Amino acid sequence: MAATIKDVARLAGVSQSSVSRALAAPERVRPETRERVERAVARLGYHPSRIARGLSTGRTGTIGFVVPDIANPFFPGIVKAAQRRSREFGLSVLLADSDEDPAIEMDLIRTLTKQVDGFVLCAPRAGDDDLRAVCDDIPVVLLNRRVGQLPSIIFDNADGVRQALAHLAALGHRRVAYVAGPRTSWVNRERLRAVRSVAAAMRLEVVEAGNVSPDFEGGVAGADLVLAASVTAVIAYNDMIGLGLISRFGARGVRVPDDVSIIGFDDIPASALVSPALSTVSQPKDRCGRAGIDLLTDLLNERGRAGGARTPLPTRLIVRASTGPVP
Amino acid sequence: MAATIKDVARLAGVSQSSVSRALAAPERVRPETRERVERAVARLGYHPSRIARGLSTGRTGTIGFVVPDIANPFFPGIVKAAQRRSREFGLSVLLADSDEDPAIEMDLIRTLTKQVDGFVLCAPRAGDDDLRAVCDDIPVVLLNRRVGQLPSIIFDNADGVRQALAHLAALGHRRVAYVAGPRTSWVNRERLRAVRSVAAAMRLEVVEAGNVSPDFEGGVAGADLVLAASVTAVIAYNDMIGLGLISRFGARGVRVPDDVSIIGFDDIPASALVSPALSTVSQPKDRCGRAGIDLLTDLLNERGRAGGARTPLPTRLIVRASTGPVP
DNA sequence: TTGAAAGCGGTACCAT
């Protein structure tokens, strides 16, 4: 079977220790020794076993990455960036999908804990206390969620809302609906809070519709709620809802943006493809994934333990065809 | 730190061996012993270390899942199903994204090999020989790709093409374009071959356009190629290309489906959302992901080593607004 | 600079 460090040692005519050293700290062995080892390694096609190494070092070289739903187009971008960054550090990514279920999420975390050096929890659905408990056992970085002082990377939701409302106000809208996502979503609460305070500051009227599920069907359902509220513009919790709104409005003969303007959140790929294309508050998913890994590796190396108070990542409004002047 | 098997043994007043047995083969220890162990386990919150176990058993309980691009909406469905199924077996999934690069793909496989029990390679981009080499080292299941007799799960592309062409023929179309995806894609070659032979049998004329990249931009580029060929219908290598076609046709004033009909492959979520909605050949992604894991676990348990000649998974044409009668 | 040996946390064989 696969060559072990012993095989290399024998072939090179040195001890295991020397092989280990030659690989981990080349400067600590005589050049000649190093060369003999290297030759043996090459001849045998030797790759050290990560799990054996893990057993003795306590480091697995693997990080756990948990997402609520990999089929939700918001997450792949983040996962991909995290994956790339991890590769640069020589780390593997153990991806787990919790199916939006807090119980499965905690279960996943529990079983993976022995297998990974740390976790990146992307928009975790678990409760604050559960999350805090996990953090006591193992390094954890939260993405898109803030829990006390736990290390986390978040987007500047409030500023995104501000940009969206400013855009609508500039177009003359005075009465705006917010179609809310899941009550359990931290991000939803953030956006809702921002909508309220910013709208008040801008003297806009706000109608809250929902909560609806954060998908296309949720948007379809939300559309009728919105129509009953006689607003001229809508901000949706996310793009999938926004897409559902567009579709249902079309079916009911409500023209977008002539009769009503729509803005979503997330800038998922489909938003640019539908017509009318959906205006949206875009978030730098790649930066988020990258930053998550960077922060976690810092934690793993005991650097900057505090880490809690990272400034939020900037968001950016993308104006597309779904927003227009007030009718 | 975390409790080890020793701690449990001490607390339960038995030997390590008994603890190990009580956990792995409860029927092989006296009920009383088992109970003492269980109590100790509960009190200590003990979870066996997978990596330590892995070292001695040679099994990691983890499978490697490699995809070319997790951001491609075709893959998340498969990954998710595989993940679910793995959970049922108590296996973890190490997901790796090769960024569509055959070299990265092989690199990933190489480094992960020591860390997983086997691989599921989803639509691998590597060459046949490389793939064969991997299979010699470690159990592997191929998804959406066939290489000799290697174990694999594929879709019935030929039948999908047949359904698509039959639909178009029934609508009166006689001259059809195929917008080809990457030349390196096994699936593209399969579909192209099927288009040729089925069209010949149905006495349809076929024009080949492309190859284009398998994304929205590829479709945009392909649209102009198609227009120059004066056909009344198009089959696209995949839905992303189909979406690009719809968009570009719209921009050039070509009406879909009045002037030209379009059919894609994959049934990605966005296809149902655009307008006109894209007709597409749908493939059972969940079954594929599940079957991949099932086949791999069979392999891991030395059952049904042959496995090569699985019958392809059925595909199904979904007719939506993008196909209509010949102009 | 190098080698011997003691773990890391389990499993599994062999006596008892």
Next chain:
DNA sequence: ATGGTACCGCTTTCAA
């Protein structure tokens, strides 16, 4: 049914 013990492959003292 149970305990003792030799590994699994690698890292890391500790001496030499």
